[in-house]
């Protein structure tokens with residue numbers, strides 16, 4: 001026996017209401033115009049690592065699925081980030097944002113300046129999806145239920161407060177507004193259908209909480225390193241470096 005489908009969906013949404021990273025002070029700083037240009041750059045560099053690993057985690061997921069219908073429903077996630085013959089894809093769009101804030105895109109793409117804690121958090125997500133049961137792997141992706149709201153708030157906040165923000169530099173987020181709802185509608189009904197015991201519902205809810213931790217930890221790392229009193233770990237990006245002159 002398990003709590004009904006509607007109650008379980010409510011429980012998952014409550015996790016977002018309490019734990020999603022829209023509540024993190026770094027996002028509040030970013031969206032309200034409180035970040036310095038270097039703090040925005042640090043966010044662009046570190047968040048790139050998440051972007052770059054998302055299609056790798058989706059490929060890891062697909063490598064474990066023996067149902068062709070599920071692989072077919074999932075594969076557009078990889079194309080959304082890596083692109084197709086017709087569409088440049090999310091990774092290329094993110095690098096456009098890197099250009100707009102004046103960063104050397106090759107440095108950003110190299111992921112050399114990424115904070116250690118960001119790397120640990122993102123790598124933990126990829127491993128989780130590779131190693132845990134498929135139900136938990138799909139449940140972990142359901143933070144995307146809460147992403148369109150933060151993407152809309154980000155577009156509005158960045159456009160209002162930062163000179164680099166325009167249709168080209170923010171195209172990543174506009175595209176996600178269309179891509180994420182289709183992914184999450186599929187993922188949510190897949191999880192609701194399969195989590196038919198209390199034990200499975202608990203496991204799926206724990207996976208979603210784990211994922212909110214993955215997102216929160218990345219912003220904690222950013223805040224600790226680049227917001228006063230800043231403590232930049234060895235090897236991480238140093239403000240003022242790897243810029244392309246004449247931009248931002």
Ligand SMILES: O=C(O)c1cc(C(=O)O)c2c(n1)C(=O)C(=O)c1cc(C(=O)O)[nH]c1-2
Nearest residue numbers: 054140141142143144146147150151176215
């Ligand atoms: O900007 C954000 O706050 C945000 C959050 C998330 C998320 O909730 O994991 C994703 C994205 N963006 C995103 O752009 C994206 O492509 C994405 C894929 C996934 C996933 O877990 O498969 N999450 C997210």
